Amino acid sequence: MKKIVILGAGTAGTMMLNKFASVLDRREWHISIVDLEETHYYQPGFLFIPFGIYSRSDVVKPKRDFFPPGTDVIVSRIERIEPGKNRVLLASGAVIPYDYLIVATGTKIYPQQTEGLQGELWHKQIFDFYTIEGACALAEFFKRWRGGKLVVNITEMPIKCPVAPLEFAFLADWYFSERGIRDKVDIHFVTPLPGAFTKPRASTILGNILDKKNIRLTTEFSIGRVDNEAASIISWDENAVPFDVLVTIPTNMGDEAIARSKMGDELNFIPTDKATLRAVGHENIFVIGDATDLPSSKAGSVAHFESDILLENFISVSEGRQPSAQFDGHANCFIESGFGKGILIDFNYDTEPLPGKFPLPGIGPFSLLEETKTNHYGKVMFRWMYWNFLLKGLELPVESHMSMAGKRA
Numbered sequence: 142m143k144k145i146v147i148l149g150a151g152t153a154g155t156m157m158l159n160k161f162a163s164v165l166d167r168r169e170w171h172i173s174i175v176d177l178e179e180t181h182y183y184q185p186g187f188l189f190i191p192f193g194i195y196s197r198s199d200v201v202k203p204k205r206d207f208f209p210p211g212t213d214v215i216v217s218r219i220e221r222i223e224p225g226k227n228r229v230l231l232a233s234g235a236v237i238p239y240d241y242l243i244v245a246t247g248t249k250i251y252p253q254q255t256e257g258l259q260g261e262l263w264h265k266q267i268f269d270f271y272t273i274e275g276a277c278a279l280a281e282f283f284k285r286w287r288g289g290k291l292v293v294n295i296t297e298m299p300i301k302c303p304v305a306p307l308e309f310a311f312l313a314d315w316y317f318s319e320r321g322i323r324d325k326v327d328i329h330f331v332t333p334l335p336g337a338f339t340k341p342r343a344s345t346i347l348g349n350i351l352d353k354k355n356i357r358l359t360t361e362f363s364i365g366r367v368d369n370e371a372a373s374i375i376s377w378d379e380n381a382v383p384f385d386v387l388v389t390i391p392t393n394m395g396d397e398a399i400a401r402s403k404m405g406d407e408l409n410f411i412p413t414d415k416a417t418l419r420a421v422g423h424e425n426i427f428v429i430g431d432a433t434d435l436p437s438s439k440a441g442s443v444a445h446f447e448s449d450i451l452l453e454n455f456i457s458v459s460e461g462r463q464p465s466a467q468f469d470g471h472a473n474c475f476i477e478s479g480f481g482k483g484i485l486i487d488f489n490y491d492t493e494p495l496p497g498k499f500p501l502p503g504i505g506p507f508s509l510l511e512e513t514k515t516n517h518y519g520k521v522m523f524r525w526m527y528w529n530f531l532l533k534g535l536e537l538p539v540e541s542h543m544s545m546a547g548k549r550a
């Protein structure tokens with residue numbers, strides 16, 4: 142039997158596993174999946190925890206609920222990949238040989254990369270919401286907080302779900318308004334980018350929304366350190382932004398196992414062919430999701446679009462043909478903007494988010510680059526779609542390749 146090994150059973154790995162299981166002849170293919178965690182976290186739900194909209198139990202399910210029968214499930218930390226020997230070494234001591242390897246180890250936060258970030262104010266006045274622990278600690282803090290300076294800071298790009306920090310600021314505006322203390326909370330969005338977002342047109346629109354909500358924006362702020370005594374973030378060029386509470390999006394990096402395998406760049410992201418999703422220099426290794434170094438967004442929706450391309454290219458390669466399916470960088474993200482509204486953006490490597498209707502031209506029901514209630518319902522529905530369709534590798538009513546239908550240039 143030929144062996145496929147999938148590293149990482151998060152969004153991308155689980156989705157890929159289900160796709161393989163539905164098309165490959167199980168008498169010919171042995172499929173293993175490796176992860177150190179037995180719990181699956183719905184990470185988009187972390188955004189809502191600090192504001193009491195979701196709690197821990199709303200975002201967790203056992204990973205095994207999503208594995209198809211007959212899967213060889215290995216619970217262990219991955220120590221390293223030895224691509225020259227076509228094998229993976231696990232922390233348990235086991236050695237797993239493969240014919241084809243799918244790397245889906247994602248990205249996580251590394252607060253230790255910024256001096257002082259995990260100092261004495263960590264989880265007292267400094268929180269993240271990119272981990273379940275951070276999001277839950279912040280929820281407890283907000284319950285008792287009576288107001289002051291709230292700074293939301295992106296340490297450096299790339300980060301997963303690049304719109305999540307903006308959504309956090311929008312929801313903070315809504316949450317403190319609901320609590321009747323908005324006039325006592327100064328919300329300040331501090332980013333290393335030249336604008337509110339990575340893409341120019343969306344950046345202007347999202348910047349205007351920040352303005353409308355009275356959220357201050359500081360751009361091109363490259364954090365060098367945190368001064369715990371003064372409760373300030375300090376940039377490399379010595380500008381200080383004081384805070385009473387700092388919500389940080391720390392440096393995002395790929396897993397250390399990638400560095401140990403000598404397969405990553407300086408942030409442990411794996412050089413990946415942006416069209417075929419094959420690891421550069423490795424004919425029998427594909428990379429999917431946040432683990433890649435692709436210039437697309439790091440998002441669950443992107444992993445979903447990639448999974449169709451990867452499956453097609455995997456079949457070609459396993460049958461001795463060249464991989465011909467091309468990923469176009471398609472991303473589709475709902476941006477929660479507070480007060481029961483949301484914005485939708487749909488874009489790819491070459492086309493920035495444009496206004497219009499989605500998915501049906503002229504009809505929608507979703508509106509691109511516009512705040513609507515229907516878009517908010519789309520965001521709410523996403524969790525149900527995630528558990529019931531996305532993870533199971535089922536088809537969604539959105540094409541893998543971005544369509545210009547319904548978009549206004």
Ligand SMILES: Cc1cc2nc3c(=O)[nH]c(=O)nc-3n(C[C@H](O)[C@H](O)[C@H](O)COP(=O)(O)OP(=O)(O)OC[C@H]3O[C@@H](n4cnc5c(N)ncnc54)[C@H](O)[C@@H]3O)c2cc1C
Nearest residue numbers: 149151152153177184185218219247302430431440441442
């Ligand atoms: C706050 C927040 C909000 C978000 N909102 C959205 C949104 O609205 N829409 C959207 O599309 N996306 C959103 N995302 C992004 C989305 O969750 C990720 O892009 C997606 O989960 C990526 O999937 P992945 O499989 O690449 O990585 P993950 O889902 O993170 O999975 C990686 C897996 O690899 C395992 N692993 C890693 N290293 C090892 C090792 N050494 N040994 C064993 N196992 C290992 C991990 O345990 C994990 O299970 C959000 C993320 C966050 C944090």
